[in-house]
Amino acid sequence: MNPVLYWIDRLSALASGSAVWGVFLAGAVIYLIAEWRIRLLAFLAQYFFIGILFTRLFSERPEMALLKTLVGWLVCGALYLSARIRQDAQERQAVFHWAADLPFRAVALAMMTVVAYLAAQRYALPFVTGELALTTFLLVSLSLLFIGTEQDVVIVGIGVLNLLTALDIFYSVQDPGLLVAGLLIVVSLLASLAISYLTVVEVAE
Numbered sequence: 001m002n003p004v005l006y007w008i009d010r011l012s013a014l015a016s017g018s019a020v021w022g023v024f025l026a027g028a029v030i031y032l033i034a035e036w037r038i039r040l041l042a043f044l045a046q047y048f049f050i051g052i053l054f055t056r057l058f059s060e061r062p063e064m065a066l067l068k069t070l071v072g073w074l075v076c077g078a079l080y081l082s083a084r085i086r087q088d089a090q091e092r093q094a095v096f097h098w099a100a101d102l103p104f105r106a107v108a109l110a111m112m113t114v115v116a117y118l119a120a121q122r123y124a125l126p127f128v129t130g131e132l133a134l135t136t137f138l139l140v141s142l143s144l145l146f147i148g149t150e151q152d153v154v155i156v157g158i159g160v161l162n163l164l165t166a167l168d169i170f171y172s173v174q175d176p177g178l179l180v181a182g183l184l185i186v187v188s189l190l191a192s193l194a195i196s197y198l199t200v201v202e203v204a205e
Contacts, residue, residue, distance in 0.1 A: 019049040019050075019052040019053050019135075020049075020053070020131050020134055020135050020138070022045070022046075022048075022049035022052075023046055023049045023050060023053070023135055023138060023139065024113065024138050024142075026042040026043065026045045026046035026049065027042075027046060027138070027139075027142040027162070028109055029042035030042045030043060030046075030142075030146070030155065030158060031099070031105055031109055031142070031145055031146065032098060032099055032102060032105055032106065032109070033097075033098060033099065034097050034098060034099045034100070035097060036083050036087065036152075036154065039154075039155065039158075040076060040079060040080050040083065040154075043076055043079070043158055044072075044073060044076045047069055047072030047073055047075075047076065048069065050068070050069070050072065050135075050165060050169075051065055051066070051068060051069030051072070052065075053131070053132060053135055053169070054068050054069070054169075054172070056129070056131070056132065057132070057169070057172050057173060057176060058172075058176060064176075064178075064181060067181075067185070068168070068181070068185065071185050071188060071189065072165075072188075074189070074192075075161060075188060075189070075192040078192045078193065078195075078196045079154055079157065079158075079192065079195060079196060079199075081196065082154070082195070082196035082197075082199040082200050083154050083199060085199075085200055086199055086200070086202065105145075105149070108145060108149065109145065112141040112142075112144065112145055113138070113141065115137075115141060116134070116137035116138045116140070116141040117134065117137075119137045120133045120134040120136075120137045125170060125173075126174070127173050127174060128169075128170065128173050132169055132173065135166075135169060136166045136169050136170055137166075139162045139163070139165055139166035139169075140162075140163060140166045142159070142162050143159040143160065143162040143163035143166070144159070145159070146158055146159025146162065147159040147160065147163075153195065153198050153199045153202055154195065154199055156195075157191070157192070157194075157195030157198070157199075160191055160195070161188060161191060161192065161195075164184065164187060164188050164191060165188075167184070168181075168184045168188075171184065172184075
């Protein structure tokens with residue numbers, strides 16, 4: 001094996017366990033804190049941890065993991081611009097504050113986390129390692145929380161993108177070819193454009 005690929009694989013193996021919970025903690029910040037800048041910064045960090053996990057999938061082609069990370073950050077940039085336009089149009093200063101229904105959200109997040117953990121232990125996904133299976137279930141749980149309990153278009157969109165990322169991890173394990181990876185990247189980009197458009201249209205209305 002190429003020495004560079006060997007060390008990338010070793011480092012990703014060491015960091016993958018922490019990256020799983022990094023994905024979860026970033027999602028928890030998005031869900032519990034209502035300030036949009038912090039939420040998008042957490043979403044950016046979430047894609048970084050997801051990129052580390054993708055290096056486990058594409059150990060022979062780490063450039064694919066880098067590409068998926070860069071696409072995720074591009075998505076974050078698009079969401080930031082649309083959220084910034086909305087903020088300027090509302091002429092309201094953004095300040096740090098917790099979500100209004102914080103106790104409910106904390107309980108819901110804890111329950112969904114337990115469900116995701118137990119599902120990862122009980123239901124084995126074909127060809128998926130334990131860490132990636134847990135990440136997949138956590139992302140699905142976070143997406144359900146974002147889509148089911150949020151009214152903010154950007155956060156609902158992040159829920160959709162989390163769901164797409166979970167599918168990306170699952171299908172990349174089944175078929176790590178360029179076709180599947182390319183299609184999932186295109187779908188994520190189109191979804192981010194649709195979310196950005198809906199955010200800006202919301203301002204116009």
